[in-house]
Amino acid sequence: MAKIIVEVMLKPEILDPQGQAVASALPRLGFTSLKAATSVRQGKRFEIEIQGDPTPTQLAEAEQAAQSLLSNPVIETYIVKVEK
Amino acid sequence: MAKIIVEVMLKPEILDPQGQAVASALPRLGFTSLKAATSVRQGKRFEIEIQGDPTPTQLAEAEQAAQSLLSNPVIETYIVKVEK
Numbered sequence: 733m734a735k736i737i738v739e740v741m742l743k744p745e746i747l748d749p750q751g752q753a754v755a756s757a758l759p760r761l762g763f764t765s766l767k768a769a770t771s772v773r774q775g776k777r778f779e780i781e782i783q784g785d786p787t788p789t790q791l792a793e794a795e796q797a798a799q800s801l802l803s804n805p806v807i808e809t810y811i812v813k814v815e816k
Numbered sequence: 817m818a819k820i821i822v823e824v825m826l827k828p829e830i831l832d833p834q835g836q837a838v839a840s841a842l843p844r845l846g847f848t849s850l851k852a853a854t855s856v857r858q859g860k861r862f863e864i865e866i867q868g869d870p871t872p873t874q875l876a877e878a879e880q881a882a883q884s885l886l887s888n889p890v891i892e893t894y895i896v897k898v899e900k
Binding site for chain 1: 817820823825835838841842845847848849850852853854855856857858859860861862863864865866867871873874877878880881884885886
């Protein structure tokens with residue numbers, strides 16, 4: 733059983749209000765060592781579970797799905813990888 | 817520059833309507849090889865960017881933040897890891 737993982741994050745130049753909210757909440761809630769964090773970004777993670785190892789066709793289609801269905805290419809980037 | 821990554825996913829026993837919507841959209845949109853996917857789950861990914869390597873204190877606080885701020889322990893699980 734393997735998983736095709738698609739990670740979708742906002743592009744670095746796009747403002748991320750959710751991430752900023754987390755970044756400002758962290759020190760306020762007592763996580764003072766994380767005040768040194770230069771940035772916090774929030775994104776999405778999709779796990780597509782496959783029986784056995786993914787075929788090259790499945791990986792290619794996951795890549796296409798990541799681009800057209802799971803992310804917005806105007807503001808987001810994605811990474812496709814496989815986890816066993 | 818390292819990143820502390822927090823991945824938050826719904827627990828396996830919790831219904832994931834967003835994941836199900838993706839799972840049913842994939843074959844409909846022509847990604848027929850992914851019809852064989854046994855499940856699609858959608859979760860969240862946080863990237864906390866740190867100058868240099870994270871200290872043990874920062875990692876411990878990220879773990880606590882993942883539990884108390886970034887996930888809902890009733891319905892979600894989380895993983896904390898470091899990416900260089």
